[in-house]
Amino acid sequence: MIERGSSPLLARAQEADTDGWGSPPLSYYEHHHLPRFGDIAQGNDELAKKFFAWYGAVFKDGALTAREKSLIALAVAHAVQCPYCIDAYANDCLEKGSDLSEMTEAIQVAAAIRGGASLVHGVQMLEHVEKAGM
């Protein structure tokens, strides 16, 4: 960590919780962001249109039901730790008739894969140790 007050600008920024350029305090995730998602089209309408059309198609009933897809989305939202998606898909799962047990099992799967993904890399470590050791 940078020592407090190591420059006058940084000292002021830390004091006021600003970036020193007049920006408001850092509060990264806001409830009003998700409803504004569509505004992402402002920079490139064509790509946004393609994204939203594709996104919509992904979640339609298909070989998997919309309800199953919503549970997958909830699990992935936890894996990528996206607060917008967690809010949105927690509600969507409920409105698709899932309950806390199903939703918890979905995120346990995400957690298991994340945990397992870390742990299975232990084999890399193991092989390194095997190679380096006697």
Add this chain to the structure above:
Amino acid sequence: MSVAPSEDGPRAAVELSFRGAPLASAEAQRALLDRVVLPPAFASATFDGMVGGVTTGRLRVLQVNLGKTCNMTCAHCHVDAGPHRREQMDDATIAHVITAMDRLRPAVVDLTGGAPELHPRFQELVVEARSRGIEVIDRCNLTILLVPRFRALPTWLAEHGVTIVASLPHYRSRNTDAQRGDGTFTASIEALRRLNDVGYGAGRPDRQLHLMTNPAGAFLAPDQAATEVVWKRVLLDTYGVRFDRLLALNNMPIARFLEWLDGRGGTAAYLAHLVERFNPGAAGGLMCRDTLSVGYDGATYACDFNQMLELPVEDDGRTLNIDDPSVWAEGRSVRTGRHCFGCTAGAGSSCAGATG
């Protein structure tokens, strides 16, 4: 009458009226709903504006609310029913309802409450309607069927070809018991088995068993058709229980559900969610277009929700009772309010399930 202690069912709440809660009054409920400030995008939205006004068509369903007495006290009950409630339809009004069956010739008589089975003349009304060839619906809370004096009721209902619309919020106990009281789920499964045993839920037109699910919280009801598939599989695989149809109903911001919402500061958010998820396709199937709802005191309403908010059918400011010759008129404007957004949100919602 009220419920004998030995006949008490599961409890999830205490009646607003028994507690003297501010929201016990319909006027206070209406005022609360009208006061809510909606997000700017919907600030000026009115239900009539969005659906283009609702008018009545041909009468199909005569829904009779036999009273507010119930063996249960579900947390979301829009009737504020329970064992402490004594309001029940009197004999004179029952007689008017029977006369109205001849006059109005509904295709369906839909018996509700409270627990309609607790009314001493419930069976008589069933017989009167069936003898006129009218389909009868019993809106059954299931736990009432376990009360010893109603042991023979499933067989009797089956013999009379009564359609049963039974409440079950979810196919797992957690949500069901949270909303309807501890023990509800187990009792409901037992009651469903008894109904299956007498032929309900096997696809027979004269033994129709419909389950009614409503969300255990401030979110919308699921898509009915997609969810029915899951429910049928889970209930059969896990409990060996069969049913014919699943109906999905949104929670209406009325009475106990409104108090629950408001207690957690959620009235505005819920109402905004209902408005935001307005589904124009659901407007055509609104039940108030073909239903007349009768209160225990004989006053009539466009639906059971208007009944609880005390918005009766009126003619020149005069409440129309069930014995009034002009109680049903085609083309009459339905009295709507902000609660009506509960009927058009998501897949839409009515006493017959999704409307869209």
